[in-house]
Amino acid sequence: MTVKDILDAIQSKDATSADFAALPLPESYQAITVHKDETEMFAGLTTRDKDPRKSIHLDDVPVPELGPGEALVAVMASSVNYNSVWTSIFEPLSTFGFLERYGRTNELAKRHDLPYHIIGSDLAGVVLRTGPGVNAWKPGDEVVAHCLSVELESSDGHNDTMLDPEQRIWGFETNFGGLAEIALVKSNQLMPKPGHLSWEEAAAPGLVNSTAYRQLVSRNGAGMKQGDNVLIWGASGGLGSYATQFALAGGANPICVVSSDQKADICRSMGAEAIIDRSAEGYKFWKDETTQDPKEWKRFGKRIRELTGGEDIDIVFEHPGRETFGASVFVTRKGGTITTCASTSGYMHEYDNRYLWMSLKRIIGSHFANYREAWEANRLIAKGKIHPTLSKVYSLEDTGQAAYDVHRNLHQGKVGVLCLAPEEGLGVRDEELRAEHIDAINRFRNI
Ligand SMILES: C/C=C/C(=O)SCCNC(=O)CCNC(=O)[C@H](O)C(C)(C)COP(=O)(O)OP(=O)(O)OC[C@H]1O[C@@H](n2cnc3c(N)ncnc32)[C@H](O)[C@@H]1OP(=O)(O)O
Numbered sequence: 001m002t003v004k005d006i007l008d009a010i011q012s013k014d015a016t017s018a019d020f021a022a023l024p025l026p027e028s029y030q031a032i033t034v035h036k037d038e039t040e041m042f043a044g045l046t047t048r049d050k051d052p053r054k055s056i057h058l059d060d061v062p063v064p065e066l067g068p069g070e071a072l073v074a075v076m077a078s079s080v081n082y083n084s085v086w087t088s089i090f091e092p093l094s095t096f097g098f099l100e101r102y103g104r105t106n107e108l109a110k111r112h113d114l115p116y117h118i119i120g121s122d123l124a125g126v127v128l129r130t131g132p133g134v135n136a137w138k139p140g141d142e143v144v145a146h147c148l149s150v151e152l153e154s155s156d157g158h159n160d161t162m163l164d165p166e167q168r169i170w171g172f173e174t175n176f177g178g179l180a181e182i183a184l185v186k187s188n189q190l191m192p193k194p195g196h197l198s199w200e201e202a203a204a205p206g207l208v209n210s211t212a213y214r215q216l217v218s219r220n221g222a223g224m225k226q227g228d229n230v231l232i233w234g235a236s237g238g239l240g241s242y243a244t245q246f247a248l249a250g251g252a253n254p255i256c257v258v259s260s261d262q263k264a265d266i267c268r269s270m271g272a273e274a275i276i277d278r279s280a281e282g283y284k285f286w287k288d289e290t291t292q293d294p295k296e297w298k299r300f301g302k303r304i305r306e307l308t309g310g311e312d313i314d315i316v317f318e319h320p321g322r323e324t325f326g327a328s329v330f331v332t333r334k335g336g337t338i339t340t341c342a343s344t345s346g347y348m349h350e351y352d353n354r355y356l357w358m359s360l361k362r363i364i365g366s367h368f369a370n371y372r373e374a375w376e377a378n379r380l381i382a383k384g385k386i387h388p389t390l391s392k393v394y395s396l397e398d399t400g401q402a403a404y405d406v407h408r409n410l411h412q413g414k415v416g417v418l419c420l421a422p423e424e425g426l427g428v429r430d431e432e433l434r435a436e437h438i439d440a441i442n443r444f445r446n447i
């Protein structure tokens with residue numbers, strides 16, 4: 001039995017759940033990995049010079065044992081997230097530390113502590129097997145998986161599953177991720193695959209869409225409301241392309257920051273009007289490595305006021321971090337909110353606290369999304385209210401190049417990866433809904 005037999009079953013129109021359940025599992029499968037004995041390979045290099053193409057491997061790996069409450073999924077497609085870039089350059093720390101720590105928690109979790117890390121935090125595919133106690137899903141179900149892995153044995157996470165003390169991001173802080181032909185997930189990560197999308201389109205939004213939903217829309221994040229001026233950094237990037245859609249769909253006013261004409265055009269085509277090209281306008285918030293330039297914050301704020309008819313920002317959707325955070329705090333209106341989920345350019349932020357406290361602003365930390373938020377975000381995709389922002393699609397063996405593109409900011413929106421899917425465009429079940437939204441679905445393709 002090989003993965004080819006699994007693919008044949010997925011592509012046959014008449015395979016039943018019983019047929020999938022009867023398929024023997026292969027002994028091994030292909031997966032994108034990083035290796036524990038290579039974690040020092042980039043020592044001494046700058047972040048920019050660490051090349052994911054050198055650390056990312058395509059390996060044959062054994063199928064992991066299936067535990068209670070878990071599912072093995074045949075992965076048709078996945079996508080590249082920035083967390084896989086971090087893993088592949090071993091920053092800010094090697095993810096093998098996460099796997100070791102997880103492995104120490106219980107007997108079953110020991111499976112995750114291996115000398116290789118199968119990465120990837122998105123998937124679209126078909127359930128192959130479910131473990132004891134799983135009733136909601138069965139072999140043959142077409143699914144996407146969100147990346148929240150929690151144990152929920154502590155009451156801390158019972159109101160908001162992101163607050164579980166054993167909260168992990170699947171494929172980053174756990175093993176057996178989605179950039180592979182088969183993945184292991186907790187069954188509570190599974191959600192129905194939106195029927196109007198192909199495998200690679202369905203695999204694209206998961207992580208970033210859910211994160212943007214919590215960070216911007218949810219009451220756990222900024223709780224955006226109609227009319228809010230929302231400053232969105234990287235507005236055509238992974239997170240930003242969903243934040244922009246949420247702002248527009250929610251009646252807010254996105255002020256989109258991008259770094260090229262092409263990206264400005266993408267934001268315009270999504271429906272945004274207020275756009276700032278940070279490259280063309282040359283903002284330099286730091287005079288040198290340790291000194292910021294408040295004059296540049298003011299120039300940036302003035303530009304925002306020009307675009308808003310004199311208004312300041314209600315919500316900043318932050319993730320670049322050190323480079324932009326001082327400006328973000330400054331341009332926020334009295335009582336406004338800066339919500340942050342990342343620090344791509346550096347995690348030791350500096351800002352002038354007088355502008356925060358004197359103007360009663362708030363900084364909110366946000367991370368991925370809880371079970372419910374991830375489900376709500378996926379529902380919006382399934383209803384055609386929010387669309388995938390898939391640009392380019394790579395083969396599994398070219399994942400290193402795909403991660404390189406994201407690391408070097410050469411990409412637009414989301415970058416997809418075909419895992420078992422032999423070509424793009426497969427897996428669409430609802431042609432009618434697709435036809436209704438085809439332009440929006442294709443907006444980012446091949447640019
Ligand atoms: C969905 C996608 C998301 C993304 O893409 S996010 C971007 C990628 N992610 C990242 O870049 C984050 C990577 N992770 C990290 O960098 C680290 O993961 C953290 C900095 C988040 C945490 O580091 P850690 O080593 O796990 O925690 P500690 O707090 O540095 O050390 C733990 C030790 O510190 C003790 N401790 C914690 N809180 C307190 C306290 N309040 N007072 C005293 N001690 C404390 C603990 O007990 C423990 O101790 P003991 O080492 O002895 O076990």
Ligand SMILES: NC(=O)C1=CN([C@@H]2O[C@H](COP(=O)(O)OP(=O)(O)OC[C@H]3O[C@@H](n4cnc5c(N)ncnc54)[C@H](OP(=O)(O)O)[C@@H]3O)[C@@H](O)[C@H]2O)C=CC1
Binds near residue numbers: 086207238
């Ligand atoms: N905590 C969480 O749950 C999550 C955290 N993240 C983190 O968020 C960050 C962004 O992820 P994602 O959106 O997928 O990545 P992308 O690279 O797809 O998009 C980020 C965009 O931010 C802009 N940007 C990058 N650096 C800077 C800078 N120095 N100043 C201003 N703008 C900048 C770029 O747009 P442009 O050049 O057009 O301005 C870029 O396209 C990563 O660090 C990632 O790890 C992501 C998802 C979830």
